Amino acid sequence: MRLPYENSTSGRSAMDDIRKTIMAFGCSKFAPMEDFQAGTIAIQFEYRGRAVQVTASAKGYAAAWLRHNPHSSRMRRSRIEHERFALEKGQIAVWSILRDWIKGQLTAVETGILSFEGAFLGQILLANGDTVLDRITSQGLLPGPEGDRHD
Template sequence: MTTPYGSATSGTKARADIVKMLQGFGCESVGFMDDFAEHSVLLAFTHRGRQVQLRASARGWAAMHLKQNPWSSQRRLSKPQWERAALDQGLIAINSILRDWVKGQITAIETGILSFEAVFAVHMLLPDGRPVLERIAALTGIEHRRDGASP
């Protein structure tokens, strides 16, 4: 079975597309940070003085891929190598997923379907540096998984 974005080949092009879109949208700054220990990408940008951070986890993508394409002894790779390859591809795929998500959100804002706040509020940073989503999770007791997996 084919995993969405499984054939993505470059995170670099997707990131360049994101920067171009966000600049065109009026963002003052845009940056990416790779967290190799967590297998995630952080997209941070500032729009009209509002700081926004989105964390995308390759673990969620890899889990979906491994569920659809489980390891078997018929594979040329060992099970740990197979799982590592899924994480590596996930790190590439999440850049393309972020690109498409950002494009959809900006389009929704520009066409008046949603407001900037409706789209990005949970990703905006509070004065203490945490995203609103983490604060909501702390107040409600609802688990917010940073690895992208379902609770």
């Protein structure tokens, strides 16, 4: 089984697609950010005064890719090169994942399937810079499922 998005090639051009999508939806602000140390990509935007931050982990994607494509001694590249290759795949894939997820959520809002808050509740930024999900998690209001790999 192949991991979704493992053959993505659009990379950062997906960022332009995200910008176009949120502009068409009427969002007033847009800011992409990469945290090279953490291996994450964050997209911030604002809609009717609601600041939203959606974050994806290239390192998380790379770890999933490595579970599907473990290194073997028969490979022509070393384990370290294989892990770097996985991270490169992750850095490309997460842009496409964010593009598709944001587009899907905004389309659900536009077509009345979800309210804006219903679509982005966990990603809405609070005044202190935390997301609603960060606050809920830190207060233990929503216990994580067994085997949760996102901690």
